[in-house]
Amino acid sequence: MLKLSRLLLHSSRDPLSQKSLFREATGDFKLLRGITTQTVMSSAMQSSARDGNSAVKIFAPYSIYKGKAALSADPRLPTFSKLESGGYRVERRGVIMLTFWPAIGERKYDWDKRQVFALSATEVGSLISLGSKDSCEFFHDPSMLSSNAGQVRKSLSIKAHVDGSGYFISLSVVNNILKTNDRFVVPVTTAEFAVMRTAFTFALPHIMGWDQYTNQLPHGANQSSPKAVHELQSSEWDR
Amino acid sequence: MLKLSRLLLHSSRDPLSQKSLFREATGDFKLLRGITTQTVMSSAMQSSARDGNSAVKIFAPYSIYKGKAALSADPRLPTFSKLESGGYRVERRGVIMLTFWPAIGERKYDWDKRQVFALSATEVGSLISLGSKDSCEFFHDPSMLSSNAGQVRKSLSIKAHVDGSGYFISLSVVNNILKTNDRFVVPVTTAEFAVMRTAFTFALPHIMGWDQYTNQLPHGANQSSPKAVHELQSSEWDR
Amino acid sequence: MLKLSRLLLHSSRDPLSQKSLFREATGDFKLLRGITTQTVMSSAMQSSARDGNSAVKIFAPYSIYKGKAALSADPRLPTFSKLESGGYRVERRGVIMLTFWPAIGERKYDWDKRQVFALSATEVGSLISLGSKDSCEFFHDPSMLSSNAGQVRKSLSIKAHVDGSGYFISLSVVNNILKTNDRFVVPVTTAEFAVMRTAFTFALPHIMGWDQYTNQLPHGANQSSPKAVHELQSSEWDR
Amino acid sequence: MLKLSRLLLHSSRDPLSQKSLFREATGDFKLLRGITTQTVMSSAMQSSARDGNSAVKIFAPYSIYKGKAALSADPRLPTFSKLESGGYRVERRGVIMLTFWPAIGERKYDWDKRQVFALSATEVGSLISLGSKDSCEFFHDPSMLSSNAGQVRKSLSIKAHVDGSGYFISLSVVNNILKTNDRFVVPVTTAEFAVMRTAFTFALPHIMGWDQYTNQLPHGANQSSPKAVHELQSSEWDR
Numbered sequence: 001m002l003k004l005s006r007l008l009l010h011s012s013r014d015p016l017s018q019k020s021l022f023r024e025a026t027g028d029f030k031l032l033r034g035i036t037t038q039t040v041m042s043s044a045m046q047s048s049a050r051d052g053n054s055a056v057k058i059f060a061p062y063s064i065y066k067g068k069a070a071l072s073a074d075p076r077l078p079t080f081s082k083l084e085s086g087g088y089r090v091e092r093r094g095v096i097m098l099t100f101w102p103a104i105g106e107r108k109y110d111w112d113k114r115q116v117f118a119l120s121a122t123e124v125g126s127l128i129s130l131g132s133k134d135s136c137e138f139f140h141d142p143s144m145l146s147s148n149a150g151q152v153r154k155s156l157s158i159k160a161h162v163d164g165s166g167y168f169i170s171l172s173v174v175n176n177i178l179k180t181n182d183r184f185v186v187p188v189t190t191a192e193f194a195v196m197r198t199a200f201t202f203a204l205p206h207i208m209g210w211d212q213y214t215n216q217l218p219h220g221a222n223q224s225s226p227k228a229v230h231e232l233q234s235s236e237w238d239r
Numbered sequence: 240m241l242k243l244s245r246l247l248l249h250s251s252r253d254p255l256s257q258k259s260l261f262r263e264a265t266g267d268f269k270l271l272r273g274i275t276t277q278t279v280m281s282s283a284m285q286s287s288a289r290d291g292n293s294a295v296k297i298f299a300p301y302s303i304y305k306g307k308a309a310l311s312a313d314p315r316l317p318t319f320s321k322l323e324s325g326g327y328r329v330e331r332r333g334v335i336m337l338t339f340w341p342a343i344g345e346r347k348y349d350w351d352k353r354q355v356f357a358l359s360a361t362e363v364g365s366l367i368s369l370g371s372k373d374s375c376e377f378f379h380d381p382s383m384l385s386s387n388a389g390q391v392r393k394s395l396s397i398k399a400h401v402d403g404s405g406y407f408i409s410l411s412v413v414n415n416i417l418k419t420n421d422r423f424v425v426p427v428t429t430a431e432f433a434v435m436r437t438a439f440t441f442a443l444p445h446i447m448g449w450d451q452y453t454n455q456l457p458h459g460a461n462q463s464s465p466k467a468v469h470e471l472q473s474s475e476w477d478r
Numbered sequence: 479m480l481k482l483s484r485l486l487l488h489s490s491r492d493p494l495s496q497k498s499l500f501r502e503a504t505g506d507f508k509l510l511r512g513i514t515t516q517t518v519m520s521s522a523m524q525s526s527a528r529d530g531n532s533a534v535k536i537f538a539p540y541s542i543y544k545g546k547a548a549l550s551a552d553p554r555l556p557t558f559s560k561l562e563s564g565g566y567r568v569e570r571r572g573v574i575m576l577t578f579w580p581a582i583g584e585r586k587y588d589w590d591k592r593q594v595f596a597l598s599a600t601e602v603g604s605l606i607s608l609g610s611k612d613s614c615e616f617f618h619d620p621s622m623l624s625s626n627a628g629q630v631r632k633s634l635s636i637k638a639h640v641d642g643s644g645y646f647i648s649l650s651v652v653n654n655i656l657k658t659n660d661r662f663v664v665p666v667t668t669a670e671f672a673v674m675r676t677a678f679t680f681a682l683p684h685i686m687g688w689d690q691y692t693n694q695l696p697h698g699a700n701q702s703s704p705k706a707v708h709e710l711q712s713s714e715w716d717r
Numbered sequence: 718m719l720k721l722s723r724l725l726l727h728s729s730r731d732p733l734s735q736k737s738l739f740r741e742a743t744g745d746f747k748l749l750r751g752i753t754t755q756t757v758m759s760s761a762m763q764s765s766a767r768d769g770n771s772a773v774k775i776f777a778p779y780s781i782y783k784g785k786a787a788l789s790a791d792p793r794l795p796t797f798s799k800l801e802s803g804g805y806r807v808e809r810r811g812v813i814m815l816t817f818w819p820a821i822g823e824r825k826y827d828w829d830k831r832q833v834f835a836l837s838a839t840e841v842g843s844l845i846s847l848g849s850k851d852s853c854e855f856f857h858d859p860s861m862l863s864s865n866a867g868q869v870r871k872s873l874s875i876k877a878h879v880d881g882s883g884y885f886i887s888l889s890v891v892n893n894i895l896k897t898n899d900r901f902v903v904p905v906t907t908a909e910f911a912v913m914r915t916a917f918t919f920a921l922p923h924i925m926g927w928d929q930y931t932n933q934l935p936h937g938a939n940q941s942s943p944k945a946v947h948e949l950q951s952s953e954w955d956r
Contacts, residue, residue: 057326060317060448062360075452078777087774121779125915126908136908191365191375195443198364202444203452204912205919209777211454213792213920215928296565299556299687301599314691430604430614434682437603441683442691450693535804538795538926540838553930669843669853673921676842680922681930689932 061099062199064192069184070109071169072099073196075203076118080212094207096124096200098156100171100184115173115182117156121208128197128204132164132190151176166190300338301438303431308423309348310408311338312435314442315357319451333446335363335439337395339410339423354412354421356395360447367436367443371403371429390415405429539577540677542670547662548587549647550577551674553681554596558690572685574602574678576634578649578662593651593660595634599686606675606682610642610668629654644668778816779916781909786901787826788886789816790913792920793835797929811924813841813917815873817888817901832890832899834873838925845914845921849881849907868893883907 061072078094101114117140119127126136140154153174158167166189173182188196205211300311317333340353356379358366365375379393391414398407405428412421427435444450539550556572579592595618597605604614618632631652636645644667651660666674683689778789795811818831834857836844843853857871870891875884883906890899905913922928 057322057324058319058448058451059322059326059328060451062447062449075449077452077454080454080775083774083776085774087776089776121912122906122908125911128915129907129911189361190368191361194364194368195360195447198367198440198443199447199449201915202449204915206452206454208779208912208916209454209775210779210792210916210919212775212777213794213923215794215797215923215926296561296563297687297690298561298565298567299690301686301688314688316691316693319693428600429607430600433603433607434599434686437606437679437682438686438688441688445691445693448693535800535802536926536929537800537804537806538929540925540927553927555930555932558932667839667843668846669839672842672846673838673925676845676918676921677925677927680927684930684932687932 062195064186064188065107065109066186067103069100069102069186071184071186071188073097073199075207077206078209080209088212090209093121094209095119095121096203096207098169098171100186102184113182115154115171115184117154117171119156121204124200124204124207127158128200130158130160130167133160135159135167148177161187164190167193301434303425303427304346304348305425306342308339308341308425310423310425310427312336312438314446316445317448319448327451329448332360333448334358335442335446337408337410339425341423352421354393354410354423356393356410358395360443363439363443363446366397367439369397369399369406372399374398374406387416400426403429406432540673542664542666543585543587544664545581547578547580547664549662549664549666551575551677553685555684556687558687566690568687571599572687573597574681574685576647576649578664580662591660593632593649593662595632595649597634599682602678602682602685605636606678608636608638608645611638613637613645626655639665642668645671779912781903781905782824782826783903784820786817786819786903788901788903788905790814790916792924794923795926797926805929807926810838811926812836813920813924815886815888817903819901830899832871832888832901834871834888836873838921841917841921841924844875845917847875847877847884850877852876852884865894878904881907884910 059074061074063070063072073096076095076097078090079092080088081091082088095118098117098119099114100117101109101111104110117138119138123138126138130136135158137155137157140156141149142152142154143149155172157170157172159170160167166187168185169188170183170185172184173180175181298313300313302309302311312335315334315336317329318331319327320330321327334357337356337358338353339356340348340350343349356377358377362377365377369375374397376394376396379395380388381391381393382388391412393413394411396407396409396411398409400406405426407424408427409422409424411423412419414420537552539552541548541550552575554573554575556568557570558566559569560566573596576595576597577592578595579587579589582588595616597616601616604616608614613636615633615635618634619627620630620632621627633650635648635650637648638645644665646663647666648661648663650662651658653659776791778791780787780789790813793812793814795807796809797805798808799805812835815834815836816831817834818826818828821827834855836855840855843855847853852875854872854874857873858866859869859871860866872889874887874889876887877884883904885902886905887900887902889901890897892898
């Protein structure tokens with residue numbers, strides 16, 4: 001069984017740590033004096049809003065209701081910052097959010113008692129590459145790097161059934177501050193896991209922000225902004 | 240052989256059941272007093288209509304004509320409701336619709352005698368993860384939870400050829416009200432099944448509504464609607 | 479080795495045959511008296527043209543240059559007809575076009591001597607599901623159902639190397655009218671075949687027209703055209 | 718172990734070589750007297766710019782920080798040239814750029830000492846089809862075909878761990894001009910490699926330019942430009 005203890009130091013969870021690391025690691029941003037914060041409420045924005053897409057909250061979770069608990073999954077997209085150069089970089093990476101909530105009777109579930117676990121891109125990679133006999137476990141400390149470090153411990157475990165017919169997905173949350181200890185176990189069939197695998201594979205480039213690398217119509221490339229294009233296309237040959 | 244008897248209680252087929260369950264299971268919607276029904280025939284709509292895409296009916300089935308029957312598959316997308324908060328949630332989930340109709344002569348088929356079977360996301364997951372020796376079977380009762388429950392029974396079976404060279408896909412419909420009993424069998428080659436697997440894998444995130452989780456241009460995220468973005472990005476760390 | 483002899487009768491190659499079959503097989507189109515041919519040069523079209531995408535010819539073939547011949551592949555999208563109901567149906571299905579042309583010297587190739595082979599969706603399905611030891615062969619008669627039937631015979635063969643390190647892709651074209659007999663063989667590495675498999679898997683839903691089944695923003699669905707949506711969503715439950 | 722020595726002659730790296738080859742190999746372009754360079758700063762462009770997408774530089778690398786070095790990957794899209802016919806062809810193919818930079822202390826990395834390696838479509842195909850025990854190696858000479866040929870040698874190696882638990886990805890750069898010799902080794906877990914495989918599979922059609930083959934709404938196809946559509950759809954049957 002694979003055990004992955006995720007160090008948050010390089011993750012996007014702690015914005016301060018991540019930002020400073022990013023600056024450190026990617027020196028070419030040092031010249032940029034920060035993020036453009038000026039709001040230009042131009043027709044561009046109106047156009048975007050007019051398309052009805054911008055920052056619209058979508059609720060389309062994939063939910064699995066079982067005897068003792070329910071589990072749902074939905075993607076949370078990254079946020080981007082505008083750079084002074086006019087480009088954009090991922091500011092906060094996306095995740096696939098898993099939500100567990102307990103059954104409190106026949107086909108009744110208590111949403112108020114839910115607990116969440118946010119899968120990073122790499123954890124999603126682990127999940128979608130699981131073989132039918134494989135298992136994996138992830139550990140999160142939401143308070144890591146704060147004074148509450150170690151007070152809340154979350155662990156998500158995905159364990160294959162012995163006969164390869166599916167998985168148990170369990171979340172355990174030990175909260176030493178609130179003195180609570182929650183545990184949810186949801187058996188997931190091969191078919192349900194195939195939906196998760198397919199949907200997570202679809203979502204992975206989106207939570208990474210790679211869907212933003214999209215070919216634009218050539219007239220854009222060749223005519224309106226040749227310089228930007230040149231920069232975009234700088235290759236190993238230019239070094 | 241896998242047998243999957245689908246309970247409709249948690250499915251989207253019975254809107255009333257599904258809605259009440261949804262409300263029960265996702266308490267955070269309790270404060271929303273329903274779906275915005277007001278029609279604002281604004282320029283937004285015109286823009287959308289101008290793009291020519293909105294609610295256009297598309298006919299692009301993948302059809303397989305064999306000796307005794309034909310089979311075609313095409314996706315049916317989910318519907319969304321607008322929430323008072325401005326977001327949208329899936330109201331009726333999408334399916335992949337399988338249609339069978341009998342041969343009535345050489346290369347003649349009778350469309351009027353067709354029968355349909357609507358694959359849910361999880362049933363699609365089952366189909367696309369079938370190994371070359373695997374089989375599965377799904378049961379539907381279209382009248383479930385109504386007074387006609389049990390009167391119509393549909394069963395779809397996908398059975399691998401012994402030599403792994405393809406599958407038999409069969410639909411049986413027993414209708415006790417109309418006193419009919421239809422059965423269709425369509426042999427599907429490995430190549431045809433590969434098309435179905437690939438197309439269904441492509442369609443799955445769409446019938447789930449996950450294609451609506453689409454990164455918008457950063458200016459939308461950072462400038463025009465910071466609040467919405469913040470909500471969108473709330474993570475396990477915020478709890 | 480798999481041998482697939484493709485009967486064109488149900489394919490899209492012969493528009494007349496296909497149309498009549500389609501009409502026969504899908505009775506619900508009988509009431510439609512044909513395709514709307516009226517051209518409405520409205521702002522909708524201008525908008526579409528303004529996006530720069532409409533019917534733009536793109537040349538982005540994946541090309542493999544080897545000692546004796548070169549091979550390139552690129553997708554050809556389906557065409558759609560507008561129905562009187564306002565919907566659209568696939569009129570001519572898309573293909574992935576393979577083009578072979580011979581080497582006539584070191585790194586010189588003669589494009590004028592090219593021969594093409596148009597892979598249907600099902601043939602693409604066969605190709606992308608080939609194991610590393612598998613082979614397949616397709617036969618086309620471009621003049622099928624015409625008076626020249628049998629005069630030109632094309633056969634495409636994909637044969638795994640014995641050691642699983644790639645494939646030989648060969649096209650043979652025997653033309654009894656022009657008294658020509660062309661044969662091209664292109665060895666393709668595992669890496670090159672992986673590119674073809676991945677790109678063909680990406681392209682398959684597009685040549686089938688399934689990329690047109692795209693969720694629109696909910697306001698479109700709920701507000702501007704409730705009737706169309708209802709029709710779209712009719713399920714097996716409505717029968 | 719697979720060894721792939723990439724000849725650049727047919728690659729997009731040397732624009733001159735590639736262009737002449739392209740012209741040679743695809744004779745039907747001979748009549749085109751070059752690329753339309755005229756800039757029409759029309760409302761079309763403004764519209765495109767208004768969407769905020771055109772030639773916007775996006776930074777969303779997938780980065781892996783390990784003890785001795787860090788590795789990041791991000792796609793670089795192809796550029797297109799406008800043809801006199803109104804179509805577009807790929808001018809410079811896209812790549813997936815790998816960047817390595819060394820650790821210079823605990824969690825400190827020196828971006829100024831980075832080295833890059835640009836994976837072609839076929840090299841990406843090799844990487845995404847690697848089995849859990851496979852390895853591959855690519856060699857690049859950035860100065861190939863120039864007077865500096867052979868002076869700089871880059872080699873990228875991906876080597877499976879013996880136990881199948883991941884890979885070592887190493888870049889070695891020997892620069893005889895600057896008298897430098899850099900070597901980076903980054904151990905990559907199965908989960909991280911799964912992210913790369915999934916993201917590269919997503920990106921591959923984009924770096925090839927195949928995402929530009931996109932079905933337009935049928936009114937475009939049937940009404941505004943029938944000629945272009947006819948050309949697009951010319952099949953093997955038309956020859």
